[in-house]
Amino acid sequence: MNNIKSKWVYLFVLSVIWGSSFILIKKSLLGLTPYQLGALRIIITGLFLFAMGFKTIKTIKISDWKWIIISGLLGSLIPAFFFAIAETEIDSAVVSILNSLVPLNTILLGFAVFKIASTKRQILGVIIGFIGTAILIFKGAHLNPNQNYLYAIFVILSTLMYAANVNIIKKYLQHVKPLTIATGNFVAIIIPAIIILLFTDFFSAQTFENPEFKMAMVYITILSFFGTAMAKILFNKLVHMSTPVFASSVTFVMPIVALMWGFLDGEVFSLLQGVASVIILLGVYLSHKKQSKQG
Template structure:
């Protein structure tokens, strides 16, 4: 009974952390450009992971480093920028719902690239999920004509990268410790993130004197510490005390948290979009449900 209660606590905490990440991105963009946000998020998270995970790097076999590099680029580096770019045009709640496509895309890439077989139920889940995605984007473009919903493509591209990363970890990094994977990822992406930051106007007097900069930096720090570094630890712990299937159910709760934040922040969300979101979650559920 105690373990059951603890795993539910971890699930709820993780859902709140990740579900709140989208509004934190939105608030960070008030004083930062998407490239500055992505770079700072990567650098701060890297510093935190290096502080705790650097001893784990010695035990990583040389043959694994190329996969750690690819995993870092696909699972952390590009999505950090892509989500920030997307939220300059689309609402944070919509971005969170589109992020639910990760499990569906994991199945598609697993079948197409990694030759992992899929069941009929999973295929049905993929179809339903993408119908929901199409409705969500089309209705969103009608509801918010001033927003460019082509930017939803950045979120969808990120979900494909996340899906590829999951398959890479499962196939090539299964025997590497989770903290070692996370720290090893950032070995490759912190320096490129620093280069990106230096190429922006972050260090100019206009940017440093911006009244929105202090609050934006605070949101980025919260996003990096909780939404990335701590969330990785919580998720790994959740997998250890439960099952991967139970841990993946965080996908169902995250959009609810993000939607609540979005509504509180004045974002518009229609009944049709709610139905589209439900379709996506049904698709995710079908794709993950095991036969009894």
């Protein structure tokens, strides 16, 4: 019973943290380029994680490092850049909505690649949640006709990577502690991030003279600590205590939080989007309600 309650607490906290990440990316882009943002997010997060869990690195077995590295690339490094690039053209709330494809992709990849079974109820819940997400997408497109939805491909590719990552953690890294996985991820990806940052004009006078630069650094630091470092640990813990589908369903609730932030930032929130949000929550509930013994 305690474990069941804990799963929902983790889901709620992650939804608030990650749902707020999209507005933080949007604000950070006012003073940083997408590549600077992505690189700084990895570097700052890595420093936080190293301070908390560097001593745990020695517990990682040599045979696990392959999956740790792949997990870092798919779950953190590449999406950090892809989401920043996407938000240069697409509204932050819409990006969060597109991110809701993760649970669907988790089930598809889990079944097709990782041989992880999903129940009929889980599939039904994901489909219902996806319907709610589709309504949000189409309504968002109607309210924002000037946005370039070709950039949605960056988000869709990221959802595939996130789905692969959650299945990798569940199947190959179940025995590794959440903090250890997160720290190992960033040991593997912080050097590439530093190299990318060096190839941007981050250290130029033009960057520092940007009036939005200081606040952008505040936003990216908050994003790195809460939206990446702490969230990665919580997410890995959630994967360990639940199923890949349950853990990935955090992306169903995130758009609701992101839409609220968008509304406060002057973005339009319609009644239909509110209805779609309720449909999403219904999908989350159904996908994790236990099957009856008869079923």
